Amino acid sequence: xxxxxxxxxxxxxxxxxxxxxxxxxxxxxxxxxxxxxxxxxxxxxxxxxxxxxxxxxxxxxxxxxxxxxxxxxxxxxxxxxxxxxxxxxxxxxxxxxxxxxxxxxxxxxxxxxxxxxxxxxxxxxxxxxxxxxxxxxxxxxxxxxxxxxxxxxxxxxxxx
Numbered sequence: 001x002x003x004x005x006x007x008x009x010x011x012x013x014x015x016x017x018x019x020x021x022x023x024x025x026x027x028x029x030x031x032x033x034x035x036x037x038x039x040x041x042x043x044x045x046x047x048x049x050x051x052x053x054x055x056x057x058x059x060x061x062x063x064x065x066x067x068x069x070x071x072x073x074x075x076x077x078x079x080x081x082x083x084x085x086x087x088x089x090x091x092x093x094x095x096x097x098x099x100x101x102x103x104x105x106x107x108x109x110x111x112x113x114x115x116x117x118x119x120x121x122x123x124x125x126x127x128x129x130x131x132x133x134x135x136x137x138x139x140x141x142x143x144x145x146x147x148x149x150x151x152x153x154x155x156x157x158x159x160x
Contacts, residue, residue: 005034005035005036006030006033006034006035006036006155006156007035007036007037007038007150007153007154007155007156008026008027008030008035008036008037008038008154008155008156008157008158009037009038009039009040009147009150009151009154009156009157009158010023010026010027010037010038010039010040010157010158010159010160011039011040011042011045011147011158011159011160012039012040012041012042012045012048012160013042013043013044013045013159013160014044014045014080014160015043015044015045015046015047015048015070015071015077015078016044016077016078016079016080017074017077017078017079017080017089017092017104018079018080018081018092019080019160020045020047020048020074020077020104020160021104021107022160023039023045023158023160024039024048024104024107024108024110024111025107026158027039027111027116028107028110028111028114028116030156031111031114031115031116032114035155035156036117037111037114037115037116037117038116038117038119038147038150039111039116039117039118039119040119040121040142040147040150041118041119041120041121041139042121042124043121043124043128044070045160046070046120046121046124046125046128046130046135047070047071047072047073047074047076047077048074048077048104048108049074049108049118049120049135049136049139050070050071050072050073050074050130050134050135050136051072051073051134051135051136052072052073052075052076053072054072055131055133055134057131057133057134059129060129062129063128063129064129066128066129067129067130067134070128073105074104074105074108075103075104075105077089077104079092108136112138117140117150118136118138118139118140119139119140119141119142119146119147120135120139120140120141120142121142121143121144121147122141122142122143123143123144125141
């Protein structure tokens with residue numbers, strides 16, 4: 001019997017809090033409509049998958065520099081506009097709380113609960129010197145060929 005489930009794939013390239021939120025809102029909506037959903041995290045989008053705490057791992061000098069420059073975890077990501085040296089994210093999170101909007105870390109948890117496949121681009125993980133231990137649990141690692149295989153069957157394919 002053929003699987004007739006609709007498929008949605010999202011490439012999350014951006015490391016901006018608001019853009020990552022949009023990706024996860026769409027992913028959760030698609031999963032709620034019974035789509036098979038994959039989010040392929042590459043480059044700065046990998047920040048959404050980083051753990052909040054520092055994980056002691058062996059790194060080269062350049063890998064340590066990348067790790068220090070990138071936000072640690074979804075809640076530390078900046079806004080695409082009006083970041084204002086970090087004040088913008090605090091303001092938007094305050095407004096979100098007032099309007100009972102789910103923050104990004106909870107959207108990520110919800111996506112995992114709904115079976116959304118979270119994929120980290122192996123090439124970018126290697127380039128940025130990240131390790132599996134530094135990313136949240138349940139993340140798969142794959143290359144662009146795996147993403148393209150998912151996307152080729154996709155009814156909805158987005159790049160954020």
